[in-house]
Amino acid sequence: GESVGLHLPTLSVQEGDNSIINCAYSNSASDYFIWYKQESGKGPQFIIDIRSNMDKRQGQRVTVLLNKTVKHLSLQIAATQPGDSAVYFCAENRNSGNTPLVFGKGTRLSVIA
Amino acid sequence: DSGVTQTPKHLITATGQRVTLRCSPRSGDLSVYWYQQSLDQGLQFLIQYYNGEERAKGNILERFSAQQFPDLHSELNLSSLELGDSALYFCASSVIAGGPWGDTQYFGPGTRLTVL
Numbered sequence: 001g002e003s004v005g006l007h008l009p010t011l012s013v014q015e016g017d018n019s020i021i022n023c024a025y026s027n028s029a030s031d032y033f034i035w036y037k038q039e040s041g042k043g044p045q046f047i048i049d050i051r052s053n054m055d056k057r058q059g060q061r062v063t064v065l066l067n068k069t070v071k072h073l074s075l076q077i078a079a080t081q082p083g084d085s086a087v088y089f090c091a092e093n094r095n096s097g098n099t100p101l102v103f104g105k106g107t108r109l110s111v112i113a
Numbered sequence: 114d115s116g117v118t119q120t121p122k123h124l125i126t127a128t129g130q131r132v133t134l135r136c137s138p139r140s141g142d143l144s145v146y147w148y149q150q151s152l153d154q155g156l157q158f159l160i161q162y163y164n165g166e167e168r169a170k171g172n173i174l175e176r177f178s179a180q181q182f183p184d185l186h187s188e189l190n191l192s193s194l195e196l197g198d199s200a201l202y203f204c205a206s207s208v209i210a211g212g213p214w215g216d217t218q219y220f221g222p223g224t225r226l227t228v229l
Binding site: 036046049106 | 115117146155156157158161169171203205217218219220221222223
């Protein structure tokens, strides 16, 4: 079942290529950012996070970049696989976390085999 | 699997009815958050509990209420249901270790509520 908004930006990527998903945030006081992956009918799944005292963080096949000057966050997925097809949300948090997340609208990633 | 469990997975009910959604946080997590996800609104924060006490409130309707019990599980009660309440309801949990940075929120699989 569909669980996300109808009018999401969509990114189509060839299998094996790198994907870059972007997110703009509005609150300069936000100091903690998380990327979530949501597959159809499932809950958001944590991918990677970054604190505002960093500008880059790497995980397994994923990298998050934070540009506080322009309030921009990006998620890079290396060697995109069919299993990466999902909706990706960025979320921001203020007061060093432990407070409700504010979610972006999401981007749908479609991987073309 | 995030370790957060939610029941039921699906719920179909009629307008005017009342339902209760249940969430069990990850072992050791003290804080529970409830979010609503609908097609046109995205993920919206409803309410947060920490160790049994309400900690933050979002756009939660007066017809909705929640509580967190001594064993840390939480229930979200939705009453006088309307068609527009049909949505996915997610609970998330975090530990809140008290350090300088916050702790990641992990989401459950959600409850899909359909109001007919």
